[in-house]
Amino acid sequence: MAPTRRVAAPENSVTCEAVTKAFGDQRAVDELTLAVRSGSIYGLIGPSGGGKTTTVRLMTGVLGPDTGRVTALGRDPATLKARQRARLGYLQQSPALLPELSAWENLRFTAATNGVGLRRRRRLFEALELVELTGDRHKRVDELSGGMRRRLALAATLVHEPELLFLDEPTAGIDPILRARFWARFVELRDEGRTLVVTTQYVGEARFCDRVGLIDQGRLVADGTPAELRRQAFGGEMIDLVTTAPLADDLVERLAKVPQIEVVRGERIDLRTVRLVVDDAGERLPHLMRWLDGEQVGVDSCEEHVPDFDEVFVTLVKAGHHDEPEQGLAGRSEG
């Protein structure tokens, strides 16, 4: 569910307070409230058409909210002065490039329009190196593949070294090796003190984020650190127990009632395997091992299970749908 807390501006580079944006009858963003802390990576994940791009466009000031309030760098983004806008970087979902110009000329144009002075050659090369396009810099954009264009667009977004970056699906169509490199660079940028708002459909990339907002049907279904989201999805942390012999049902029932372990939920995976949800896996694991030893249960393995984000994502989205069954998919608009 979308949190309803109010956000404090000073330490946040971006805030949205009860923001709603509709296109015709369709609400693309619905009562969305979130805050992006300065010097952090905020990941916006969610299904296609869930409202991620509209949220980013609201944050950049491209769109204005119907209701609610958005701030970027402490101000309504629509009122930012030119000098303040020079501190923003914006990668659109579809690369905004000029097809008749070369990669180098595109980069130079974007740098110049963002106020980078004439001594920008080094920056241009650095940006091209990051996206591995140095060798292709003289190719015209209409000669580049889709992935190369995406990389070039990212380089163009970074070339003026913005303080607050909005990256709408920067890794879409990029091979896994380069994706990892991109994320390493994003983390570096974060470590340099910059703030990044990144949307992605690769749910696994949420692990690189300091905080993640899950948007579905325009609503913020969940908002927290990756660990918090896991806990939110499954009700706690998980321990997978695999025994050497089949587990009797009564043993599993008794295990669920052991006070020191405080099993929130138990799920039998197969005859020898059971998954236990506990509030804190690290704390409960020693108690569990002692109890099993006392019961003389042969243990093959007993360790914390860290679910991947796809699993977290699906669970949270499903939970969101259960909470708002009447809404269905009607609220979906652009990505």
Next chain:
Amino acid sequence: MILTSVLAFVRRELVSVVHQPRLLLTMVLGPFLVLLAFGLGYRNERLVLQTVFVAPTDSPLATEIEESAAGFSEFIDYRGITDDVFEARRMLRNGEVDVVVVLPTDPLDTVLSGEQAEVAVIHDKLDPIQQTAIGFASRLAVDGLNAEVLARLVGAGQQGAQPVSGVASQLGAAVQRLADASAASADQEVGEAATELADLGRVTEQMATVGSQVLARLEPDQQVLTPEQAERLVADARRLQDEAAAVAADPAAGADRIDGLAATVEDIRQRSGELAAVDPAVLVQPFTSSTSTASPTEIDITDYFAPAALALLLQHIGVSLGALTFVRDRELGVMEAYRVSPLTSTRVLVGKYLGFTLVAALVAVPLFLLIRYVLDVPALGDPASIVGVVVLLSLASLGIGLLLSLVAATVSQAVQYAMLVLLASLFLGGVFLDLERLRFPVEIVSWLLPVTYAISMLQDVMLRGRAPAQSDVIGLVALAAGAALAAAVLVHRSLRTQ
């Protein structure tokens, strides 16, 4: 930062064009080659219409036409005369002739009954310009025919008046005898001379009356032969008769009247002499014309159209570049990037104006040099004025293009708008048709086209060698400024949060 971002647009537009050398070559060489082909291939000759005449074989005009058709008009190629109107129409249908001229069946009766005889001209041209030319040629031909017929009538009138001249000399002798007899106080001789004068006056009156009736058939604008002249002759003859009769009745008082009689006879002699002396062709065609141009040089058809072609091309380049730029930026998502960037509407607009003006100059300079030195089109005026017109034209055209771009929803819509402007310029911009002929509400469209002013200004500077008309300069500056202002408002609006 401002200069950097403005220069970014200038470089972008220039590089975009430089990356398309074929486009640049087409923009320069295309219009030049069209003009060259036009100059080489256009037959700068009069429209000569192959004409067949239709008249009954016994028509008095048939012989007239055959004898003098070639001289009717320089616009008519005489292809014969027939009495079969259907045959003539068949020839028209088959393209053997351009025009059929059907002469009236009984022209003399019609004319002598005081009505104009109609000459029908039939053609099958669809082109309004050719239709006008045919109407013009037909009128000239009919005028020629009228003149020919009138000249013959006048000749006949003069022949009718010729005996009057002979009588006039007899009148002189009779007056002299009267004077001599009166001086000798020979009353009988005075009476005889007076009676002779009265008889001669009667003869003069009759002849002058016949002449005046013929001359009365002439057109009112041919005043030199108006019936008044002949009527005065008739009146003089009557007065002569009266005066002579009075002398004959009272020879003793003849001495007092001799001077009056002598004066009347002198009047009659002069008028009959004037009447016979005038060339009939001059009487029916009293005026001729000669034309010359005020331009300091000879202007041929290519020279005339070169400024219009240059203006039209530069306008089209400006409008097209402008019309595509914002709508394309919008479709590419670049406008959205501008909104988040430090760019302001002024920087974007100034950058685009500068960039596109340089592109227009890239086209205009070589094209002008080709027109000037290869086609040998004169450029008599101040080169700075030509540069000024080109710059103003480019700015105004860009402004209109930018407006179209900001209004258009898609690239194809912007292209359509640009084509509409081109079409409007062809018909309403003074490229081919005279703007004087446009009625008021439509005139407004022509005032909104930069080419309207630019053609007039370039013709003034290049062909007449004088400075552009102030009204044209004001019009083009106002158009450029208005378009820029409107574009600035729309760009500002489109860069704002949606």
